[in-house]
Amino acid sequence: MALGYLAYAYTRDLPDLSQFDRLRLTATSTLYARDGTPLAQIASVEEGRAIHRSLVRLTEVSPAAVAAVVFSEDRRYFQHYGVDFVRLFGALYAILRGDLQGGSTITTQVIKNTLLKELAQARSLERKFKEWALALELERRYTKEEILEMYLNVVPWGGNAVGIKGAAEAYFGKDPAALTLAEGLYLASLIPAPNARYQDLKGVRERMRLLLNQMVAEGWVSPQGAEAAWREPLAPRGWEVRYDGEGNLLEARLVDPEDRILRQLDYRMAPHFVLEVRRFLEARFGKEKVYSEGGLKVYTTLDPAMQRAAEAAAKGARLPEGAELAIVGLDPETGEVLALVGGVRREGDEYNRATRALRNPGSAVKPFVYATAFEEGWTQASWVPDRPLEFPDPSQKGGVWRPKNFSGTFLNREVTVRYALDLSLNLPAIYTAQAIGVEKVAKKLSQAGFAVKYPTLAIAIGGASITPVDLAAAYAAFANGGYRVTPIYVKRVEDAQGQVLYQAFPERRRLFDPQVAYQGWDLLKGYVYDLGEKGLAKGARIPGRVVGGKTGTTNEARDLWFAGVTRGLSAVVWVGRDDNKPLRMGGREPSSSVVNPPIWREFVAAALRGRPGGDFPPPAGLVQVEVDLLSGQPSPQGVKAWFPEGKVPVPVLTPSLQEGEGRSQGASPAPSVPAGVSPADHPPDSTQEGFPAFPPGQ
Numbered sequence: 175m176a177l178g179y180l181a182y183a184y185t186r187d188l189p190d191l192s193q194f195d196r197l198r199l200t201a202t203s204t205l206y207a208r209d210g211t212p213l214a215q216i217a218s219v220e221e222g223r224a225i226h227r228s229l230v231r232l233t234e235v236s237p238a239a240v241a242a243v244v245f246s247e248d249r250r251y252f253q254h255y256g257v258d259f260v261r262l263f264g265a266l267y268a269i270l271r272g273d274l275q276g277g278s279t280i281t282t283q284v285i286k287n288t289l290l291k292e293l294a295q296a297r298s299l300e301r302k303f304k305e306w307a308l309a310l311e312l313e314r315r316y317t318k319e320e321i322l323e324m325y326l327n328v329v330p331w332g333g334n335a336v337g338i339k340g341a342a343e344a345y346f347g348k349d350p351a352a353l354t355l356a357e358g359l360y361l362a363s364l365i366p367a368p369n370a371r372y373q374d375l376k377g378v379r380e381r382m383r384l385l386l387n388q389m390v391a392e393g394w395v396s397p398q399g400a401e402a403a404w405r406e407p408l409a410p411r412g413w414e415v416r417y418d419g420e421g422n423l424l425e426a427r428l429v430d431p432e433d434r435i436l437r438q439l440d441y442r443m444a445p446h447f448v449l450e451v452r453r454f455l456e457a458r459f460g461k462e463k464v465y466s467e468g469g470l471k472v473y474t475t476l477d478p479a480m481q482r483a484a485e486a487a488a489k490g491a492r493l494p495e496g497a498e499l500a501i502v503g504l505d506p507e508t509g510e511v512l513a514l515v516g517g518v519r520r521e522g523d524e525y526n527r528a529t530r531a532l533r534n535p536g537s538a539v540k541p542f543v544y545a546t547a548f549e550e551g552w553t554q555a556s557w558v559p560d561r562p563l564e565f566p567d568p569s570q571k572g573g574v575w576r577p578k579n580f581s582g583t584f585l586n587r588e589v590t591v592r593y594a595l596d597l598s599l600n601l602p603a604i605y606t607a608q609a610i611g612v613e614k615v616a617k618k619l620s621q622a623g624f625a626v627k628y629p630t631l632a633i634a635i636g637g638a639s640i641t642p643v644d645l646a647a648a649y650a651a652f653a654n655g656g657y658r659v660t661p662i663y664v665k666r667v668e669d670a671q672g673q674v675l676y677q678a679f680p681e682r683r684r685l686f687d688p689q690v691a692y693q694g695w696d697l698l699k700g701y702v703y704d705l706g707e708k709g710l711a712k713g714a715r716i717p718g719r720v721v722g723g724k725t726g727t728t729n730e731a732r733d734l735w736f737a738g739v740t741r742g743l744s745a746v747v748w749v750g751r752d753d754n755k756p757l758r759m760g761g762r763e764p765s766s767s768v769v770n771p772p773i774w775r776e777f778v779a780a781a782l783r784g785r786p787g788g789d790f791p792p793p794a795g796l797v798q799v800e801v802d803l804l805s806g807q808p809s810p811q812g813v814k815a816w817f818p819e820g821k822v823p824v825p826v827l828t829p830s831l832q833e834g835e836g837r838s839q840g841a842s843p844a845p846s847v848p849a850g851v852s853p854a855d856h857p858p859d860s861t862q863e864g865f866p867a868f869p870p871g872q
Contacts, residue, residue: 201469201670202228202340202436205451207476208510208665214441214448216455217334218468226344226436227336229469229670232323235338235350239358243326243338245394246362246385248280251322255313257282280325281309287328331361332368333435344434345410355399356406359385372434375413375426410434444481446516446526447474451663458676459667469670475510475662483780484513491518491773493749494731494757494764500527500642501777503745506650508680509659511643512743513781525752528642532625533750535645536636536766537580537598538726538735539619541652543607543634544591545686545694546618550610554693554700554815555806555823557588558602558609565631577604577635580727590806592815595697596704598725600635607634621685622648622658636728645737646746648685652698652722653739653790656691657682688793689818695790696816698722698739704803704813713771714738716779719787723774725766730756736770741790742782747774797822 200218202225207213217224232240244251257279278286282305312321331341341361342350353361363381364371371378386400395403405421412433416425441448451474455464464470484501491499503513516526547556561584567575578584579600594602607615608631616629616638623645624638631637640648643661650659660681667676686694699722702711714723714736723738734749734757747770751757757764792798796816802809806823817823 200225200227200465200467202226203455203464203468203470203472204228205441205448205472205474207474207478207481208512209478211478212442213444213474213476213478214439214451215436216452216464216468216470217436217438217440219438219465224334224436224438225336226334226340227327228339228343229327229337230323230339230350232319232326235326236353236358238355239338239342239350239353239361240322240326241389241394242355242358242385243362243365244280244322245389245392246359247283247365248278249392251280252318254279255310257309278305279309281312281321284321284324284328285309285312287330288324329365330368332364332372335434335436340436344436347411354403354406355395356382356403356408359403360408360410372410372412373428373431375410375415375428376423379408379423443478443485444476444514446524446528447476447481447511447514447663449516449524449526450514450529454664455667470675471668471670471672472664473666473668474664475505475512476514477512477781480513480781484515484777486780487773487777488515488518490776491749492769493518494734494759494769496751496755497749497757498527498752499773500531500748501745501773502528502643502646503743503777503781504643504646504650504659504661505742506653506659506739506744508662509647509650509682510662510665510680513777514643527748527752530641531748531750532639532641533733533748533754534636534638534728535624535640535735535737536726536728536733537600537603538645538724538737539624539633539636539638540595540598540603541694541697541724542619542622542624542648543603543615544595544697545652545690546615547591547606547610548690548693549686550614551821552591552606552610553817553821553823554590554592554697555801555817556591557806558591558594558605560585560587560589560594560599560601563601563604575632577601577632590801590803592697592700592704592801592806592813593803595701595724596709596803598701598710603634604631607631618685621683622651624648636726642746642748645735645748646744649723649737649739649746650744651685652691652695653741653744654682654691655688655793656684656686658685659683689795692790692792692796693816693818695722695739698724699789700813700815702738710767711736711738711771713767714775716740716775716787719779719782720789721778723771725770727766731758731763731765732756734764734766734769736766736774738774738778740778740782741787742785743778745774745778745781747777749773792816795819799823 200220202218203216204212205214217226219225285305285308327337330336333344335341335344338350342348342353346357359382360378363378386404389395390397390400407417409415412428412430414427414429415423418424439452451472480503484503488499488501493499499518501515504511514528516528517523564574564576566573577600580598584601589602612629612631616626616633619633619638620626624640626633626638647659647661651657662678665678666674668674701724702709702714702721710725711723714721719740721738721740723736726735732750732754737746749769795818797819798814798816799822800809800812800814801807801823802812808823808825
């Protein structure tokens with residue numbers, strides 16, 4: 175009568191079993207690379223701690239592992255109806271003899287780990303009566319296979335692993351479908367006291383031997399299968415072990431107990447890329463969805479081969495003292511980020527310089543200035559002055575801004591746009607912005623992704639700011655017909671049931687028309703190839719591949735850049751200090767032309783190995799002409815450059831003057847000559863300090 179009263183008292187207020195239909199189990203979210211391989215895991219959070227659990231179907235678990243768990247925990251599972259009275263009375267008998275045992279079944283353990291979690295640690299009649307009552311009802315509502323599947327997803331396995339998928343990954347680093355009988359028996363042996371038994375490998379092995387003998391005796395496994403399982407050299411994570419040929423444990427040493435613990439963010443590669451994906455998920459779905467529910471399948475844009483190439487290039491980079499590095503490579507057509515390195519110096523560093531370092535680009539901005547001039551009717555042969563200039567500026571000493579070329583010298587004449595970019599001259603870029611209107615340049619840079627605070631002429635030589643990933647997205651316009659692409663990190667997100675929650679589509683914004691974009695691409699090629707071994711970007715050349723790009727160095731070498739494009743990739747390498755102090759290399763101020771192009775080349779060459787190379791085809795309406803690099807006049811010995819039809823340079827006759835008089839330079843036909851700019855009266859001295867001597871025709 176007393177037991178009957180207790181049963182009534184404890185079971186009159188039971189949880190509603192219909193909650194199982196609405197039960198939301200937190201689960202680990204998995205990130206996949208573009209080839210489908212797992213990239214990282216984001217653990218869900220229960221009661222303030224990270225939980226390593228991924229929900230699986232029964233069919234996704236190795237039958238050998240399922241058999242091991244069922245035999246160890248509830249070998250009469252398929253004969254009883256939720257409560258195993260045979261096992262229950264056996265446990266009571268063992269307790270009377272002083273051996274504390276439980277009479278729980280797989281069904282009651284499902285109840286204990288879900289609806290009765292608050293009583294899970296209590297050894298009380300209340301918990302038992304409630305478990306038995308709910309177990310009977312659970313058996314009535316669900317099949318044995320469904321209940322077993324629930325069990326495999328909710329049972330705690332020590333550390334922060336919950337469920338068999340979490341356990342398989344935590345202890346053996348594999349999917350549950352690949353578990354062997356030996357591994358299944360090991361996991362089954364941990365269940366009653368996982369944390370304590372994990373530290374006692376010898377005791378677990380003894381338990382495994384006992385289970386194997388019993389499985390053979392009861393016909394669950396053949397003697398040969400049991401012997402093969404016993405001889406398997408089992409090595410859980412964190413353990414160093416040694417066996418003999420008979421499966422006997424000769425030596426076991428626990429070297430890293432934390433090795434089985436899944437970190438809240440666990441990645442296999444590309445840590446800064448993974449952090450960016452996590453930031454996207456939090457912003458898109460909210461932290462409640464990501465951590466309190468989880469179970470997301472996130473398909474990212476990362477290309478593992480390209481990422482390995484980027485990490486190898488970063489590791490082998492020769493950097494200035496105290497400098498950090500960022501590398502970004504993205505698809506110029508879609509904006510999908512294929513590789514990303516956000517830093518190289520500190521383990522566990524979460525500051526992503528590729529996406530967060532908003533820095534001045536230096537001369538890497540000049541192609542956008544000249545492309546904006548192309549929209550106004552200029553060409554690569556248009557002339558622009560390389561002469562001193564000054565502007566009122568209260569922030570400068572004396573109230574005057576006197577910009578200089580990097581070398582501190584100038585040619586004191588008009589030069590072609592292509593020549594000006596090949597030498598990365600500052601003064602012609604500033605003159606160009608002044609001639610076409612600094613407001614137009616500022617607007618174009620803003621559209622390209624630069625942060626422009628004030629539309630001053632300084633933006634023509636790097637006075638705006640941009641992150642490495644945004645610069646790669648902007649440079650893509652020179653390779654895709656004129657579109658600035660939006661960087662994409664995630665292609666698709668699904669929930670645990672496979673429902674698509676998010677699908678990415680390329681976002682492209684027109685920046686230049688195709689003709690202008692291709693002339694910009696031609697400028698970038700010229701910067702790499704025109705000057706031969708004297709070129710500032712010669713270190714970026716890749717045999718068998720056509721590349722174009724531009725270096726950038728800010729004042730006092732605080733930031734070093736190289737941004738480049740080639741078929742299949744728009745890539746940027748940035749080097750600088752987190753504290754924005756000037757860089758020094760061997761006691762000297764380094765140049766981006768020395769530091770960055772070799773890093774870029776190592777990355778891009780390896781990333782695109784085996785993929786098509788070659789040049790981009792020009793759009794309709796452009797004509798290729800060989801022109802003299804200095805004068806812009808047609809010349810059979812000149813460089814090949816592309817011009818719009820109707821704006822192709824034509825020869826201009828120049829009269830011979832008497833000795834001692836100057837020679838007039840031939841001017842490009844209108845509208846190639848900017849308004850207000852006249853041809854120079856005196857050609858530059860080709861050996862002037864700071865500038866290379868060019869062979870005739872160049």
